[in-house]
Amino acid sequence: MSQISEAIRDGAEGFFRTQYGTISKMALLLALVILSIYLFRNTTPQQESSGLGRATSAYITVAAFLLGALCSGVAGYVGMWVSVRANVRVSSAARRSAREALQVAVRAGGFSALVVVGMAVIGIAILYATFYVWLGVDSPGSMKVTDLPLLLVGYGFGASFVALFAQLGGGIYTKAADVGADLVGKVEQGIPEDDPRNPAVIADLVGDNVGDCAARGADLFESIAAEIISAMILGGTMAQRCKIEDPSGFILFPLVVHSFDLVVSSIGILSIRSTRDSSVKAPIEDPMTILQKGYSVTIVLAILTFAGSTRWLLYTEQAPSAWLNFALCGLVGIITAYVFVWITKYYTDYKHEPVRTLALSSSTGHGTNIIAGVSLGLESTALPVLVISISIISAFWLGHTSGLVDETGSPTGGLFGTAVATMGMLSTAAYILTMDMFGPIADNAGGIVEMSQQPESVREITDVLDAVGNTTKATTKGFAIGSAALASFLLFSAYMDEVASFAHESFKQVDIAIPEVFIGGLLGSMLIFLFSAWACAAVGRTAQEVVKEVRRQFIERPGIMDYKEKPDYGRCVAIVASASLREMIKPGALAIVSPIVVGFLFRVLGHYTGHPLLGAKVVAALLMFATVSGILMALFLNTAGGAWDNAKKYIETGALGGKGSDSHKAAVTGDTVGDPFKDTAGPSLHVLIKMLATITLVMAPVFL
């Protein structure tokens, strides 16, 4: 067992090193670009009044960017480090009891999750404190505290930059290895999944670690970082408008909420204990129920601490009941998270109608299975969109009617209300991330158990954990999209504030009735389609390389099938690693370059046609349309993929002819198609949405 685990560890760490080596080179290059842009840009009036020179502001942004990139890298590394060590411990625990295996997996996932969330909070807190002291904030003649959060945007961009490539590279890696291994192993040779005779099996197990653990860690790290920063910016802006005497409560609120997240999620995780007397083999309780119980504990505690924090930090004498409205906003967010998780489960769990219908359509062939899966995925976008719409409107109106008014007496709390709802949604992020990390660890443990040929009873335990992990993975994606949708709405507003502050004029509207602005929107939506296309195609191409290599090994070493020869696992690992690094560049570059190019081109066009701020407006439309299309496309890809996967699992339970039947073959085709949808393109889109929001914030000077 330890031999296999070591091979996985070496593969994962090797890929991580090369991948992050590439990413850090790109990050350094981008840092230079940012530096040169900021050295030549205009300064904002606030900066001028606070004596913050061009050079200082350039160095600050670049430093924040690099720190964000570094922290994101560390977050990814921790996720991967823990999971490659926990997998083997889970498999040995599975030899003793199901409950113990569950506990080990959850604690390991929990550890990574707490580190990831903790790093986001601490990183921002350190940056904030450093700038506060260094720039002498709030002393006469220097910067106001309400302007400070804008300096942190570089951190968010750094985090999302790394997360994008981590998710793309990892996602391509994991699915190319998976699809490649299945196509030759399962389909052509008829050997089971995770069979040690398959030369691509180690690459597949490595993929779970680098694709799911490391990448999802980086993804949620960036979600939280971006959300904290945008909420701080909005809190600061609002506090300034309302002339609140001590605005620090509004600015620091997000950091406090996420500190509490660490506490309440830890309690939730620790509530999952092994039975007292571990020598007694108790009947296996459904692990999903246990995880749900822990989630309920976390949610109840989160509601209490959230309400407490709002009373503590958001109470002002100007609007004595405002904190209550904001507490309700938080509740809206928590409920949204819960409903999102429920909807995802409805569409992807085979206990419910949609997946059963999908499985049924497999009985008329590959074609009808794919048509049904695509329709299911497209249809599944409707409910989440309705939920998001209701949450945004209700949170906005709760904030709007909070009683906070600006100088002219008009209510201003609306956007901050949405921000608080987002924080509410993310207030159990550490627990959700734990459930997510749990999935690949259990999957890996199952792989190790299978490869080391443990008894059937052990395999049964890890199989149950693996199935639960699939569901939690799917629901986390729903959660990630929901929070991305809410967070990007905040980031729009931060972008518009930023543009207004650079342009020295008000920038409040994005009018899509102007042809150029409409075209910006068209280009934004198109960017999402093209990005998804390239991400899926990358998996297809890399998988074909794997297929060729595995076929070659089976032909050149005929002894593999009789266990007489050992397959060359290392070569498959190396092939997938280098191909996925190569393939991640094109979609990644598209995402980074296109908003900059579009913004710059329309800025030039606007300059010659006497249309001020045209570049900034077009980019705003690009951002908004890309966000909307991105949310829908990600929902479609994730849900369709999850549903295909579970339709196959449903048939494997014996329904509609069971394993080996024609229905099963059609369902396997669906599963193969769903793989890059749900684990490469879909999750990369969450990151892309937030990356677009932060890149436009940091690159705003280019468009003006």
Place this chain on the structure above:
Amino acid sequence: MSQISEAIRDGAEGFFRTQYGTISKMALLLALVILSIYLFRNTTPQQESSGLGRATSAYITVAAFLLGALCSGVAGYVGMWVSVRANVRVSSAARRSAREALQVAVRAGGFSALVVVGMAVIGIAILYATFYVWLGVDSPGSMKVTDLPLLLVGYGFGASFVALFAQLGGGIYTKAADVGADLVGKVEQGIPEDDPRNPAVIADLVGDNVGDCAARGADLFESIAAEIISAMILGGTMAQRCKIEDPSGFILFPLVVHSFDLVVSSIGILSIRSTRDSSVKAPIEDPMTILQKGYSVTIVLAILTFAGSTRWLLYTEQAPSAWLNFALCGLVGIITAYVFVWITKYYTDYKHEPVRTLALSSSTGHGTNIIAGVSLGLESTALPVLVISISIISAFWLGHTSGLVDETGSPTGGLFGTAVATMGMLSTAAYILTMDMFGPIADNAGGIVEMSQQPESVREITDVLDAVGNTTKATTKGFAIGSAALASFLLFSAYMDEVASFAHESFKQVDIAIPEVFIGGLLGSMLIFLFSAWACAAVGRTAQEVVKEVRRQFIERPGIMDYKEKPDYGRCVAIVASASLREMIKPGALAIVSPIVVGFLFRVLGHYTGHPLLGAKVVAALLMFATVSGILMALFLNTAGGAWDNAKKYIETGALGGKGSDSHKAAVTGDTVGDPFKDTAGPSLHVLIKMLATITLVMAPVFL
């Protein structure tokens, strides 16, 4: 042969009667709704000043709606009537010579196309003239001529309402029959396509007529009608703003352009002649080349007449060179049409890289074929979006710099420039529609030849024509999307003018930074996803009914396979017909109800939160986001479907193992998936986009 042709004719005419029966009941119901809304709505200041009462305006709108619906029905009927009669004539012509068969098919298609375009022009011209005389336009105290076009919007809505259901019902019919026939016939029983033993074969051939001929006729009829009306509205508004003395040139310009379209396209069609001495069997010339030659003739003539019309009608003394700018706008449109056709060909023709790569990916299985096709489709959205963006911007700027200025001296011709570009794009519509109608006629002729067991040489001729028809069908779709994209941009503007005129205040901006407006956009994009889902799912469900019936017949009448028993074609026709009528209701109702519900809800919300015009703004965002997502989704669905179809055809030419190989099986799966994409959901989306634009125009009083 005539027996088969009669069966097809009966099936098609039977379905048409039932389908249009249902549609006309719904249209009457909707007419009552419109009537009651208009009887209780506010009147515009223009209407008040012209003495046009509430009741008159209500009757006018309803009458226009019903006339539009009627004309659309007639257009569809003519398309179907001609094609069910031409198919048998093409098959007997094919027994004589290829050239003659081509000529018969093209002339038949051309006849329908000319009737469709002609009806759009004449219908609007009659309405316009009637209102002009009846309302005493331009006489003192009555309506101004520039307000007249707004009364015609009901006509456009009627046309698009019928087109939506015609396309949905026909699209579901044709693809359910096709997929169902193939799944049992080709895949399970291994008999060739269009084999007389297949009980669903007549239903499949009927489908070509009702799905392709009738529906595409209604689709393009509606495109042209909507585009003429919106261009008339814009021309009128602009002429009024610029205080042009005789505005009728600007208003009547679109009608003149499309009258010329009839002439130049007729010449193009007639240029395709049979060789003089038809008794000499000349070597078969590539029919595509012949059609292209005709297209070139049409384009050259269109450019000339277009330039002439701009000089004749758009010359004003205020801006003597404006007509030249507008002529260039028309050229932009014609070039856009040409480039769109080229891009579609690049992505769907197997002479080019993309389809070859797709075919290659079939060699690694069903899964990789689907992944590659989806990526290809998603990627294919990029170039058309870039082309549309460039055309909109350049036409807008050509119009803007035309020298036409309003009272305050600011340029106003921009939007009219885009309108002229759209007219340019549609200025060869009749020829394009001819090429499109040609496809299903040739396809049907092939079916009749196969079923009546004609010699191989005859089948070869119809096969070549069928293949060409596939390509022209795909390119027409590209053309239809391009024109829908341009036309809907005009319809936005018309909508905003309409709202401003009802609300008695300026309505110039759709600011997506307002949460409710942003949500409107989110809902609009979601509508597209949900609509596509339901359209695809409808085909899947109906196809499963066909599969069951065909399987039943093969079991209950074992003599069918040995030609001893005749299959019951009629039952399949009846099953498909009733199922597709049932299935068309849900997506159709979604498209019609949702903008009205969203607009009304937000109007109420806006009323209670003191936010005037909220409903109208939210609907505007819904419309714009739906248009953008709809264009992208339609491009994706059409191109992916076309590419899968041709990848299969490429393999059938003998590449990658040829017919019967594993690659071919994978390619057939792709083709099956692509069928509802390219012939049901995709084309329905074109219609949906324009229907949304016209429904919001007509229903504007509900949102205010």
